[in-house]
Amino acid sequence: MTKKKRSFPSAFTVLFIVLIAVAILTYIVPAGAYAKLKYEGEKKVFSITKPDGSAEEMPGTQDTLDKLGVKVGIEKFTDGSISKAVAIPGTYEEVKSNPQGFIEVIKSPIKGVYDTIDIIMFVFIIGGVIGVLNSTGSFDAGMASLSRATKGREFLLIVVVTVLISLGGTTFGLAEETIAFYPILVPVFMAAGYDAIVCIAALYMGSSIGTMFSTVNPFSAVIGSNAAGISFTQGLTMRTVGLVIATIITIVYIVKYGKKIKADPTKSLIYDQKEEITEKFLKGYDPNNVPEFNGRRKLMLIIFTLAFGVMIWGVSSKEWWFTEMTALFLVVGIIIGAISGMGEKAFVDKFVAGAGDLIGVALTIGVARAINLIMDGGLISDTILNASSGVVTGMSSGIFVVMMLIVYTILGFFIPSSSGLAVLSMPIMAPLADAVGLPREVIVSAYQYGQGLMAFITPTGLILATLAMVDVTYDKWLKFIMPLMGYIGVFAAVMLLIQSMF
Structure with missing residues (x-):
């Protein structure tokens, strides 16, 4: 009798x-809450929700903030820089316990799907467009052309993708949007001789490093600083400086791994999945026998590529979110279908089949949100x-800044939203820096570094949805990322210690 090989559990x-x-x-951790303060622009008042659920209004003035111990300028509220409810220091109270039982746990994934329907629809539409493009042979022809152009310099794929995504992360918080890139870039990296982990690392770690060392990202650096009163x-x-050095460390780490597996594919952490992943992303692809890269196929790929540029422009300068991004790719899919010359029935069949390929990914996103709902409940x-x-x-x-990094790493698991963690924690944590004689920007950096570090691995974030998209199990990712996580963690601690000296 053959002993069945044990495999690591799926993302679900x-x-x-x-x-x-x-x-x-x-059931173990006592329930508790801070009083929360929110500015009501129309009435020019602060609405305050107390831990017991009662509410009151106070004048929307600097005097009110000073009385409540919220050391933030009133202009940060009146100009909309801080629009979410902010925790009021010194108001924490234990409240009636609300343990989440069997019924809540069973209902939470369903609520999680409802709560993330905008992201899920984006994933489905992207899948549909990919399905249409794949059926036209455009990807195969384009990959063969790219492979010939980068022959002997494949490492440039890692460098260019990681740098560009890192820039997107540090400037406007490019994160969930990267989901769209995996179905396109995984086959490109695999055709270049790398495994799927190299592509995941370039995209996911590019985004993670960019958001971890955010410079002008409004969802972390800006809102965190505003909430800290600076x-x-x-x-x-x-x-x-941290962004540049951390990006270089990350690229060197990925390139080194990529070079090793190009020299010996059996060194790949996912070598045992090579056949199934190749079947999924490179099915029927033969670099010596690909469709002609003619004008029509080039045009379809150009339109598809330009859509990402439009998406980034919309998100960074026009406040687009998933509704606008999804609509963009729906239009692009229809245009590509028309250019391809396939009939209406063939277009719909390929589109639906492509969307269907990402059902697992979509549900993973919903279940991940369920964890946050249980914590909130x-x-x-x-x-x-x-x-x-x-x-x-x-x-x-010195000990304080290192401990703040550890604290925010832990908090990053329980509160994965960068803006949510900023407005909840900064009014509480920033004054602690005053007590030890440190500038408040050190706390902002600790918050970014800690939450960003936890994002490398936290199941409550994007990583499991990302891995589900590429069919890589969580244990393989942990084996790949933990050394890099250690390097970046030590580097972040050193940067905080240096920052605390000035």
């Missing part, structure tokens, strides 16, 4: 394990923040 199973673990925490330009030089996030602030109180400045 990992997420459900984490979901159950978090639900158990809601300008985002404070600490900007150190974060820029169990009222434990504020309790963990309050306990964390107590841990770092009274420390020397």
